[in-house]
Amino acid sequence: MDAVQPRSTPGVTAGHHFSSLQICPHKAWSDYFLPGSLKADPPxxxxxxxxxxxxxxxxxxxxxxxxxxxxxxxxxxxxxxxxxxxxxxxxxxxxxxxxxxxxxxxxxxxxxxxxxxxxxxxxxxxxxxxxxxxxxxxxxxxxxxxxxxxxxxxxxxxxxxxxxxxxxxxxxxxxxxxxxxxxxxxxxxxQLNALRDPAARPGPHLCKACLSCPWRSVCIPELIATEHVSLLPGISRAMAERLRSTSGVTRWPVLATASDEQLLDYGIPSRDWPLIRSAALCLSAGQAVTRQPLNHATLRALSAISIEFGSGASGAAGAPPPQAAWLENDGAGPTRIEIAPDWTADLSPVAGRTPIVVYGATELAITHRLLRTAGGQSPHVVDLLALIENFVHAPLQGLELAQVTEYTNPALTCPADGPGRVMAMRAVINWLAGDRGVAA
Ligand code: SF4
Structure with a gap:
């Protein structure tokens, strides 16, 4: 919170405070005290x-x-x-x-x-x-x-x-x-009345809602900088509060190195120890922390496809009709598949590639339509964005591909064009499959 100056007086209570409170008390508090200029764009x-x-x-x-x-x-x-x-x-x-x-x-x-x-x-x-x-x-x-x-x-x-x-x-x-x-x-x-006090700040806690929350660009850096315990899946807000108030534990590395006896003292049930310890290992190694195990072999077998639109940009909602599909190619640059205005395309390079992976609902719908138009047996198509949203527990700044690669592969700039997106998707898939990563 160093660079973030909350207002000294809260904004008025409005209907949206009730939905914020249902999601996260810190969201309701932020709605009262943080300037709107700090809000991240909606995904x-x-x-x-x-x-x-x-x-x-x-x-x-x-x-x-x-x-x-x-x-x-x-x-x-x-x-x-x-x-x-x-x-x-x-x-x-x-x-x-x-x-x-x-x-x-x-x-x-x-x-x-x-x-x-x-x-x-x-x-x-x-x-x-x-x-x-x-x-x-x-x-x-x-x-x-x-x-x-x-x-x-x-x-x-x-x-x-x-x-x-x-x-x-x-x-x-x-x-x-x-x-x-x-x-x-x-x-x-x-509860909302109590949150109208600047000192009542609950503090951020990593949860699924953070991925699309307008305050994520304020909360996520803080969670990373403070090595917050919520970076480990399975640590609820109530448990984090108990750890802080009864044992002074706020950082996940403390839990990672705790003995069985200490974890018992902290009040963490033994059934949660394996998940906490394996997640801590992944966090230390910069690997993906997931809410449940993913099949790494299936992930590695995915073939990435990205759609190129009329403007040359890809993945934009409401974009012009697709012009081409870029298909990942083992050992070589992605293959460009031309898409005709009537949605016909030579999809022979896709034959035998299964499952296919795309990024986001727009490209998923387009890929399904292309496969339907081509006829024959359609390969299974996976949405990487939905996979990340549902299974990954990581302090991501958002769900756009560029925001995911910023965390998983900070050295990689995610280009907006089709080939660049295919390469970025491969980097994210490899991270999910445990093949590379960065520390939180
Ligand atoms: S980003 Fe997460 S912790 Fe922060 S206000 Fe939103 S839901 Fe709460």
Missing amino acids: GFLLAMQREGIAHEEAICQSLFPGAVRIPERISSDDRQRRTVDAMQAGAPAILQAYLAAEGRVGIADVLELVGPSSESATGFLYRVGEFKRAQKLMVAHVLQAAWYTDLLGEIQGQTPTEAFFILGDGSRIAVPLAESSSIFSGQKS
């Missing part, structure tokens, strides 16, 4: 999901709330609040992007839906909160956010609705009674 897959979410929301608004008042996003907070209350007082049938604010708190509800006129409401009408979700199932964080908006709405209209509703990805509408989650909601509000 490509998250951007694609956000775009889909916006399109989904737009479609719902048009079909279910065509006459709604929309509160503009690009005006001042005061104006957004004023326009929201004006629309409530006018009895608008629905209010999109409703801006609900109170002292130190804010919430932007996807929609406020008119329930009806009410002489007991401070605005003359009663509204309820609705949220649009692309998911087909509700998550706890969704309900807590709706409860947060409903609390704020209750303060404005003087009456708090007992339920909120959700429009899910399949178009279904469900009403959720908020009383069912009220004790969880109160607990989370108290």
Whole structure:
């Protein structure tokens, strides 16, 4: 944290703090205190999901709330609040992007839906909160956010609705009674309140969510520099806290060299010792630390493919149509396979290569389409990005190929072109297969 200066006062509590808290308390604290300029760019897959979410929301608004008042996003907070209350007082049938604010708190509800006129409401009408979700199932964080908006709405209209509703990805509408989650909601509000203290900083802890977290470029260097115990898989945040408070242990090398008796003293169950010790060996040797064993022989047999797009760049979401596929070639430079506009390509160099490995959902979809167009028996295709996301426990700065190679092979610059990406993928595969590595 040397170079990172947190703000002395927290930002306002907003709906997103509830989802941050569900993921990691340090994320919620960082949301309060760290400047937005320190946020890392969202990974490509998250951007694609956000775009889909916006399109989904737009479609719902048009079909279910065509006459709604929309509160503009690009005006001042005061104006957004004023326009929201004006629309409530006018009895608008629905209010999109409703801006609900109170002292130190804010919430932007996807929609406020008119329930009806009410002489007991401070605005003359009663509204309820609705949220649009692309998911087909509700998550706890969704309900807590709706409860947060409903609390704020209750303060404005003087009456708090007992339920909120959700429009899910399949178009279904469900009403959720908020009383069912009220004790969880109160607990989370108290936790968030406690985190509004700069001294309450929980500190980073390496977990799966770090890979796509906006604060990763602040947390990951700190975890590496402090040799944090969470660099070992299987050390939960609760266990790390216990190790720190009862034994003063914060660094993973201490666990790596601990005797059985010491590990017992630290309260680490014996069933976790093999994983902790083998992970520590891998970390010391700069090899991949995985959450479960990977088959190294299968990894070495993978043949890497990267797609070249019209612009010459590869792997970009929303990129122009593919022009070529670059196939890894044993002992020689990658082979270029031309792709015609009708998606036909001479895939004979791919024959007999199985499994094939690509990087990311975009190249996975393109490779599947090429193989389908070519016909015949398709080889198994593996997504290296998904493999890393699901199995690797390493302090990576993100999931882009360049960010992975920066950790696994710091001397290797990952070029943006097809041949360069194929070589970078091979370097990452070799690291996963235990053939090379660097120390954390
Ligand atoms: S990068 Fe990881 S530790 Fe840091 S705030 Fe995000 S999830 Fe928490």
